[in-house]
Every structure is written in C-alpha cells, then in structure tokens.
Amino acid sequence: MPLALLALAISAFGIGTTEFVMMGLLPNVAADLHTSVPTAGYLVSAYALGVVVGAPLLTAVGSRLPRRRMLVVLMAVFTVGNLASALAPGYGTLLAARFLAGLPHGAFFGVGAVVAARLVDEGRGARAVARMFLGLTVANVVGVPVATLLGQHLGWRATFAVVAVIGLAAMAALVVLLPELPAERRHSGGLRAEVGALGDRRVVLGLLTTVLGFAGVFAVYSYLASMLTRVTGVSAAMVTVVLALFGVGMTLGALIAGPLTDRAPRPTLYGALGALAVVLALFPYAMRHTATALVAVVLLGLVGFATTTPLQMIVMRHARHAPTLASASNQAAFNLANAGGAWVGGATIAAGLGWTSPAWAGAGLAAVGLAVAVLGGRLGAGDEATGTRVIASSREEAREDAVRESSASPC
Template identity: 65%
Template structure:
C-alpha cells in the first residue's frame, strides 16, 4: 500500500483522539472553568455540530481545489482549533474552539477517502479506505487513553496541545507523502457537486449510515453503566474495556475493507446482521464479566465492518461529487452519534434497565438493514429498466451480421 495512506492515517489518529478524549476530560474541564457537568457536555455537542456543519460546506467550497492542498488546509484548521482549545480562558471560548476543531473533521475524511481510493488499484479501494480509518480506530486503543492520562496528570490543556502536535505531524506527512495534482480538480463547481447528491440512491446510502451507526451509539454511549450496573465491573476497569472496543473496531475495520473489495453489498448486509445479533444478545452477555468483555469486543468488530462499504457506496452513488458525498457520509455518522445516544437515553429514562439501550440499538440496526435492502431493491429496479433506442439498435447489429454469414 502507498505511504501516502500513512499520512492520512496520522491525520485520522489526531481527529479520533480529539473527538473522543473530551469524554474522559469533562470532570477536569468542568472543575477548572467552573462549569457544571451538564454544561461541560455542551463541549461534546459543539464538536459534533462542527462536524455536521463543516463536512458538506467545506467539501463543497473546496471542490475545485487540488485535494492535497485541501487536506493540508483542513489539518491546519484542526491544529488551530485544538491550540485555541488549550488557551481557552472560559466556557464560551472553549465551546467556540471545539466547534472550530470539528469543522474540518468530516471534510478531511471525505476528501481523504477520495484520495485514498485514487492511490490504489480499483480492486483495493475498500482496503485503502479502511487503512485511512485505521488511524481513527487506533485512536480508541492508544490515543484516547493516553490523552486522558496526560490530562489527569498534566492538565487538560496539555492534552489539546499534544493533539495539536499530532496535527502538525499530520500536516508534514501530508506535505511530504501525498502526490501533487497538476491543477484544480475537474468538476461542475458547487452547483454540480450539490446536484450529484440529489438521486435517491445517495440518500438511501446516507440513511443506512445514520441508522446503522445510531445502533452502535445507542449502546456505546451507555456502555459504562452497562458494565458497572449489569456486569458488575468497577469503575476503574472501564477504561481497559473501552480499549478492548477499540481493538474490535480496528479488527472490524480491516476485515470490512478486505471483504468489501470482493463483495461490498454482502459485506454491508453481513455487518448489519452481525450488529443486530450482538446488540440483541447484550442482556444475556452482560450477566457475567467475561461475556461482557466479549460483548464490547464484538460490538466494535460488528459495527466497523460496515464502515468502508458504506463510505464507498456513498462515493459510488454520487460519482460526480465523491468528495462532497464522502464528507456528507461523515456528517451522517455524527448525526448517528447524536441520534443513537438520544434513543438509548430514552430507554434509560423510561426505566427499562441498564441494557435497554442495546436492545434499542438492535432495533436501529434492523432499520439500517431495511434501508440498505431498499437501496438494493432500487438498484435492481434501475438495472432492469429497458434499454434506450441506441442500445437496442446496437444489440441487433451483430445479429444481422451473423445472419449474413455463409
């Protein structure tokens, strides 16, 4: 695989670290800036809002620029956002800085996925996307625990300065390893990019991402109370178990990329079906500590098997605007994050038990499978449409020639 994929993975590692590290730093940030924990939770929402807003807007605005330049600029914005977070004197500054940090997230992954697939042969496209996403999943194993540890011992500001340093390393890597393009990316400009998102198959692919990953976040957002209240783990054991989720996510990401290069649609359906089974089994698996640990591992694996197929599917359905479509898929992922957490929270508020969010997630995974099935049916119907007049004439010419042969 090309070394340029390493540069994309470094950027993904920094983005994954800053996205999820805030969860572990909330008490420290709240105490230092004299915020309540619920108010500090707005810092997580501000980042997610930045992703949703920035993903399509930045991708569309930079659609005619060389993609290498776009990636470097996006990572520069990421560095600035995290540096400003480290310098934040109050709550409002930090919320604005977190929003700024989130703006380049979706566009970086969107444009990066297009660059990654352009670096390899067609039969390795899904694998190239999975290698870029490897930085994101590894962040859950190493980056987030390390960032939390740094924050607890050196202060939360040191964590954001460290993430900024990772961003600078990514900028250097992108500058040195991503191939230069001779000029602007060809295309129809902003109007053409937006027009490419209109077809129904594009929206069905995005809908599959929302429903499928909402299933994950319905359960994962409340994994700590499941592990402590249902499985009987102590609070000090939760961090290593979350790293176990990262191991599963990394394995699922690599497996999904390899399988999707051979059968993208079957890999997607297989991943969604596995997610339904794993989430439905959570009430049983959370009864003992060893099976609860296995459940965390399997949850990461099943969910991230679908990552590369979904990214490629959206890009293929909007082939005239792959960067914008790919970035929109990242916005869909973050909508899934917020929506899944909301659905899971409703089940807890209703008093349905600690593992109820997982069962709600199983229902969302079934919904994702149904949306994916609808997308498949639409594709089949379009493929069976009668050929136009030009194609009919062309198919009859060989028959006439065959009849004229002696």
C-alpha cells in the first residue's frame, strides 16, 4: 500500500479524535462555561450538523480542485475549527466553532475514499479505503482516551489545541506524501453529474442502508456507558477502558472488511448487517455479566464497522462516473445514523423499557437496513462491476496526468 494512505489515515485520526472526544469532556466543558451537561450536549449535535451540511456543500464547491489541494484545504478548515474551539470565550462561540470543525469531515472522507481507491491497483480499492478508515478506528482506541485524560487534567481547551496540532501535521503529511491527483474529468460531467448521481435510486438505497444499518450501532453506543455502569456493574473508571475495546473491535472490522469487500462487496455487506442484527439482539443478555459484556462490546465494534467499507464502496460504484459527491453524502448519512440511532435509543429508555432496550431497537434497525441493502442489490445487479471499471479507468487517468505534471514541473 502506498505511503499516501498514511497521510489520509493521520487526517482520519485527527478527525475521529475531535468527533468523539467531546462526549467524554461534556462535564468539564459544562462546568467551565457555567451551563448544564444537557445544554453542553448540543456541542456534539453542532459538530454532526456541520458534517451533514458540509459534506455536500464543500464537495460541490471544491469539485474542480485537484484532489491533494482539496484535501489540504479541508484539513485547514478542520484545524481552524479546532483552534477556535480551544480559544472560544463562551458557549455560543464554542458552538459555532464545533460546527465549523465538523464542516470538512464528510467532504474529507468522501474525497479521501475516492482518492484512496485511485491510488492502488484494481481489485484493492476497498482495502485502501479501509486503511484510511483505520485512522478513525485508532482514534477510538488511543486518541479519544488520551485526549479525554488530557482534557480532564489540563483543561478541555488543551485537548482541542492538541487536535489542531494534529491537523497541522496531517496537512504536512498530505503535502509531502500525497501525489497531486486532478479532479475526475474524462468520464465526469462536472457538478451537474455529481448531483445527478444522487438521484439514482440505487445510490439513494445505498445511503438509506447506511442511515438505517449504522443507526443500530449508535442506538447502543450512545448509551453504552450507562449500560455498563447501571446493568453490568462496571466502575466509572473502567468505562474508558471498555470504550477503547469498542475501538479495538472497530479496527478489526476495518481490517477484515477491506479484503472481503474487494472480493465480494454485497455478500460482505449482507454478512456484516446480519451479524450486527444478531449481536444487537443478544446484547441485553451479554450485559448481565462483565466477561460477556466485554466480548459483546468488541463484537459490536467489529461487525458495526465492518459495514462501513462495503457501504462506502457500493455507493461510489453505483455513482459510477461521479462518485465524489455520493461518497461525501454517505459520510453525511453516517452522521444522520449517529443522531437518529441516539434518538431511537433514548426513546426506548424514556419509555421505561430499560437501559439495554436500545439494543433491541438497534437490532430492528439493522434488520431493516439489511432488507434495504438486499433490495438495492437486486436493482443494481451487474452495475457494481461496471462502476469498478470506471473507478479503475479514473485511476489510470490520474496516473497519466500525474506523470505529465511531474514532467512539466519540479513542484
């Protein structure tokens, strides 16, 4: 795998850290800014809203930029957003800064996934995308726990200052390691084609699968700390360790899903969603004992994140000649899944069904997501192979253009 994927993974590490660390810092932020924890929770929503708005908007605005330049600009916005978070004088300013930090998230992963697939030989695109997403999973294993401890001991502002430094390092890595790939041009009809691709019913079904399937994961993850302390009996100090195990499962899921998706994207997606539904259905029983709860948390991270690579690749392949906006929109769909899953899980708890009831709701969401995925597979039979050939053609064009540019200029 090319070193350029390392630059994408470093960027993903920074993005993943800032996305999830706020959940652990809410009490500290609330106390420092003299507000309640529920009110501080809107800071998580502000970031997610930034992702949903920024994914299609920034992708469209930068559709004609060379890919490296586009990714560096997106990381610059990310860095400014985190620096603004560290320096925010009050709650309102911090809310705006978190929205700004979230804006480039979806566009970066959307463009980055297309770039990763173009950097490698045909038949290895999913593995390349999974390598980029490894940065996101490692953030949950290392970045979020360390950043949370840093925020608890040195103040939450120090956490976002460090994330801004990671953003600067990611920008440098992108400039040094990533070749300057031009925007897709030969087979693309420009922004109009990108927008038109979103109207394809197979792309719509792919995005809907992402929202429904991944919502099942966040229906549980959003309330996992409460389940561990109130049902399993895990101490509050151990919750961070258990959440890191969820990150370990995510990493394993990314490593497993990459090569499987290259061989058979649809069966990989069906298997991951089916396994997710089973794990979620059994989750309430596993949470009764510490040992089984730990295993269940790892399995949830594994099967949940195993869905991300095939979902990303399938949406890109259905979009065919205009995959970038569809890829970015899929990242917005993941964040809608986060918000929707958290809402569904909270509704079951509020209805008095118990702390583990979100898992059963999540199992239902995963099952519906699987049904939508099967429907999309029937409608798109034979089309994904064509989409793969289009991406491969785009890859060859990018290499030819990169050679011409390097021959014309030493920069």
